[in-house]
Amino acid sequence: MGNATLGTTVIPGACPHDCPDRCAWLVTVEGNRAVKLAGDPDHPFTRGTLCAKVNHYLDRVYSPDRVLHPLRRTGAKGAGAFERVSWDDALHEIATRLRQVIARYGPTAILPYSFSGTQGQLQSDTMSGRFFSRLGATRLERTVCGSTGSAGVEATIGTTVGMLPEDLALSRLIILWGTNTIVTNLHLWPIIRQAQAAGARVVVVDPLTTRTAAAADWHVRPMPGTDAALALGMMAVIVAEGLHDAAYVTEHTLGFDALKDRLAEYRPERAAALTGLATEEIIRLARAYATTRPAAIRVLIGMEHHATAEMSFRAISCLPALIGAWRERGGGLLHHTMALHGQALNGRALRMPELAAPGTRAVNMMRLGQALTDPTLDPPIGALFVYNSNPATTTPNQNLVLRGLRRDDLFTVVHEQFLTDTARYADYVLPSTTEVEHWDLFTSWGHTYVTLNRPAIAPLGEAISPTELFRRLAARMGLDEPYLRESDEDLIKTALRSDHPYLRGVDFERLLATGWAPLDLPQDWLPYATGQFPTPSGKCEFSSAALAARGIDPLPTYLPADESPAGDPERAARYPLTLLTPKSALHFLNSSYGNSPRHLAAERAPCLDIHPADAAPRGIAAGERVRVWNDRGAVELPARVGDRVRPGVVAMPSGWWASLSPGGSSANALTPDGMTLWGGGGDFHDALVEVERVSGAAPAPEPE
Numbered sequence: 277m278g279n280a281t282l283g284t285t286v287i288p289g290a291c292p293h294d295c296p297d298r299c300a301w302l303v304t305v306e307g308n309r310a311v312k313l314a315g316d317p318d319h320p321f322t323r324g325t326l327c328a329k330v331n332h333y334l335d336r337v338y339s340p341d342r343v344l345h346p347l348r349r350t351g352a353k354g355a356g357a358f359e360r361v362s363w364d365d366a367l368h369e370i371a372t373r374l375r376q377v378i379a380r381y382g383p384t385a386i387l388p389y390s391f392s393g394t395q396g397q398l399q400s401d402t403m404s405g406r407f408f409s410r411l412g413a414t415r416l417e418r419t420v421c422g423s424t425g426s427a428g429v430e431a432t433i434g435t436t437v438g439m440l441p442e443d444l445a446l447s448r449l450i451i452l453w454g455t456n457t458i459v460t461n462l463h464l465w466p467i468i469r470q471a472q473a474a475g476a477r478v479v480v481v482d483p484l485t486t487r488t489a490a491a492a493d494w495h496v497r498p499m500p501g502t503d504a505a506l507a508l509g510m511m512a513v514i515v516a517e518g519l520h521d522a523a524y525v526t527e528h529t530l531g532f533d534a535l536k537d538r539l540a541e542y543r544p545e546r547a548a549a550l551t552g553l554a555t556e557e558i559i560r561l562a563r564a565y566a567t568t569r570p571a572a573i574r575v576l577i578g579m580e581h582h583a584t585a586e587m588s589f590r591a592i593s594c595l596p597a598l599i600g601a602w603r604e605r606g607g608g609l610l611h612h613t614m615a616l617h618g619q620a621l622n623g624r625a626l627r628m629p630e631l632a633a634p635g636t637r638a639v640n641m642m643r644l645g646q647a648l649t650d651p652t653l654d655p656p657i658g659a660l661f662v663y664n665s666n667p668a669t670t671t672p673n674q675n676l677v678l679r680g681l682r683r684d685d686l687f688t689v690v691h692e693q694f695l696t697d698t699a700r701y702a703d704y705v706l707p708s709t710t711e712v713e714h715w716d717l718f719t720s721w722g723h724t725y726v727t728l729n730r731p732a733i734a735p736l737g738e739a740i741s742p743t744e745l746f747r748r749l750a751a752r753m754g755l756d757e758p759y760l761r762e763s764d765e766d767l768i769k770t771a772l773r774s775d776h777p778y779l780r781g782v783d784f785e786r787l788l789a790t791g792w793a794p795l796d797l798p799q800d801w802l803p804y805a806t807g808q809f810p811t812p813s814g815k816c817e818f819s820s821a822a823l824a825a826r827g828i829d830p831l832p833t834y835l836p837a838d839e840s841p842a843g844d845p846e847r848a849a850r851y852p853l854t855l856l857t858p859k860s861a862l863h864f865l866n867s868s869y870g871n872s873p874r875h876l877a878a879e880r881a882p883c884l885d886i887h888p889a890d891a892a893p894r895g896i897a898a899g900e901r902v903r904v905w906n907d908r909g910a911v912e913l914p915a916r917v918g919d920r921v922r923p924g925v926v927a928m929p930s931g932w933w934a935s936l937s938p939g940g941s942s943a944n945a946l947t948p949d950g951m952t953l954w955g956g957g958g959d960f961h962d963a964l965v966e967v968e969r970v971s972g973a974a975p976a977p978e979p980e
């Protein structure tokens with residue numbers, strides 16, 4: 277690798293997307309042109325395959341739609357009219373405008389907004405983080421993904437680290453609980469298939485018949501947001517029938533007696549009423565789970581996005597300890613591997629969290645629309661700086677976000693690869709490199725390999741990386757601290773400067789030579805076979821004093837969401853259907869690729885899944901155009917009538933750009949921007965909606 281033969285070089289790198297798989301790839305370069313990009317066949321986890329989204333990453337790099345020069349807005353916000361300007365002019369005016377905002381309102385009037393365009397240790401939020409902390413800008417709480425589930429799991433087992441993904445091959449029962457593995461976590465699927473071939477049963481718990489649910493042996497379809505009731509119902513059956521592991525429970529858990537009392541409220545009949553499942557199915561699932569060894573539960577993200585989802589994750593993560601599943605490999609809970617990388621790398625030195633003054637104002641990213649439009653916010657947001665994110669598409673309550681972005685007195689800068697729906701509202705759009713044009717270092721939330729990304733080609737046009745942007749902007753603003761000038765290679769070395777045993781043998785030189793390296797984890801990964809949970813008590817906490825101290829129920833419990841049929845019957849009378857907007861678009865990565873002609877053609881058009889029992893009374897036939905609406909907005913699209921959804925639930929994919937959607941709105945026009953119970957995430961899967969046929973519209977052929 278990296279050797280030149282006949283003018284051709286192969287450069288190792290990594291897919292930067294917000295995806296647990298973190299594929300290692302190899303880029304073939306001729307001259308300064310990348311001519312081929314393919315998975316690295318030697319990578320033990322991703323084994324040389326990429327996915328339907330990223331197989332054509334070079335189309336993205338060389339797309340005629342790339343933003344390759346700084347642009348200044350010439351038309352109305354949102355109109356998409358821009359003129360090309362020099363970097364010098366752009367940086368000068370941006371620095372001047374930021375200084376003016378600071379002079380008028382103070383630094384917290386600046387709001388940086390970013391998320392997961394790249395998950396690289398450098399380019400996601402390192403130099404930008406240092407820069408905005410140094411300025412004293414408002415802190416962004418980045419909670420759209422991961423925080424809610426993690427809060428629930430950590431309250432129970434003290435960490436998000438459980439089983440290793442490879443060990444699913446040893447499982448004999450695998451419950452994929454609220455995750456669509458085939459679409460969102462493709463490289464885990466062969467491991468699950470291997471277990472299946474060896475006799476394992478695969479269960480999917482999901483209100484929707486996803487591709488993964490269709491490939492499972494058993495699909496359990498609860499009402500959205502009711503998983504805590506299902507898990508508690510299962511526990512009630514397990515304990516009532518004496519199927520729990522009494523020895524493990526006694527030695528390695530805390531609060532079993534209190535839990536037992538709580539379970540009296542979740543007899544299977546009641547759990548059935550709360551979840552919309554049959555009593556018999558809950559009993560069967562509980563028995564199968566408690567009597568099959570080894571038994572694994574895989575949770576990921578989609579289930580997070582309900583107002584009380586912390587409790588769902590908390591209740592589910594009690595199950596493995598109750599049946600002693602942690603005793604053997606192939607048993608336990610698989611959530612994230614990210615914390616292993618977090619322990620290994622020197623993230624503190626990289627991100628320098630100490631630069632943020634204690635008490636600096638924070639805005640939760642789920643509430644962007646509110647923050648931009650709240651007349652009482654003091655100081656108001658005067659400048660918005662977006663990078664690595666497309667909030668006009670991915671943030672809930674889209675119409676409120678757009679209203680904020682339209683504000684004349686808001687100065688908006690967007691660093692992007694494409695003219696996204698967010699970038700269209702910017703005063704300045706700045707061109708960003710893609711992954712083959714910049715350095716980075718990658719962890720993974722789905723496996724245990726560290727990956728280095730080397731630039732394979734020089735940046736196209738005048739594109740620069742996020743680290744370079746914030747180095748240049750800092751210099752332009754007269755900030756000359758050395759940490760605002762650190763080079764990319766030095767930043768990588770800083771991150772790797774760690775004594776942690778997991779990072780033994782991994783250094784810059786090795787990564788340069790090989791592209792990736794495994795974390796050095798203990799051979800037999802059985803972290804909680806003999807307890808030793810990293811909780812305050814060292815046990816799996818069925819009852820949590822730490823939660824009680826925060827005024828939260830110390831025991832797992834089911835609570836209906838505010839915006840749910842059980843939580844707000846009055847609203848549900850107006851909007852009787854629960855809308856899910858998951859990542860079911862196989863060819864999009866959140867909103868990335870939502871403008872790529874190839875990906876759009878493969879995706880065809882978005883459609884609304886609706887059950888015949890809900891379609892019939894509304895006079896909706898297959899393929900007919902429907903309007904889905906609530907107080908926040910409306911989306912028009914064709915209906916797909918069938919049992920992919922259960923009665924009472926409708927679904928449409930997220931990720932579609934409003935500007936490219938018929939009717940000019942996409943899924944997040946309908947979603948709420950409330951917050952979850954105590955993890956700080958968003959509740960956008962709690963959307964209640966009504967659906968009607970659009971009269972006069974000709975039926976389209978039913979989408980596939």
Ligand SMILES: Nc1nc2c(c(=O)[nH]1)N[C@H]1C(S)=C(S)[C@@H](COP(=O)(O)OP(=O)(O)OC[C@H]3O[C@@H](n4cnc5c(=O)[nH]c(N)nc54)[C@H](O)[C@@H]3O)O[C@H]1N2
Nearest residue numbers: 391392393421664665666670691692708857866867868930
């Ligand atoms: N309704 C609904 N909404 C959702 C979700 C859902 O399931 N349903 N999922 C949520 C989840 S889990 C997540 S993680 C979020 C993700 O939301 P976002 O973080 O907004 O993710 P993307 O839509 O992929 O947008 C990332 C943007 O970063 C840009 N980008 C990529 N690389 C770079 C780079 O190197 N530099 C710069 N400057 N830009 C770059 C890309 O071009 C892209 O436009 O969406 C959330 N929103």
Ligand SMILES: Nc1nc2c(c(=O)[nH]1)N[C@H]1C(S)=C(S)[C@@H](COP(=O)(O)OP(=O)(O)OC[C@H]3O[C@@H](n4cnc5c(=O)[nH]c(N)nc54)[C@H](O)[C@@H]3O)O[C@H]1N2
Nearest residue numbers: 294454455456460481500501576577578858859864865866
């Ligand atoms: N192709 C593709 N892959 C991706 C992404 C993408 O956009 N496209 N995004 C990446 C990102 S950012 C993330 S966070 C991951 C997410 O990976 P996943 O968590 O696997 O994906 P989601 O689509 O968010 O949600 C998974 C499932 O949760 C279900 N669900 C929703 N509410 C509930 C509930 O209350 N209970 C239960 N049991 N299930 C529920 C949804 O119906 C959905 O099928 O995927 C990553 N991979």
Ligand code: SF4
Nearest residue numbers: 291295298299327330
């Ligand atoms: S999006 Fe995920 S599966 Fe696709 S190439 Fe990137 S890391 Fe691999």
Ligand SMILES: [Mo]
Nearest residue numbers: 294420421577
């Ligand atoms: Mo995510």
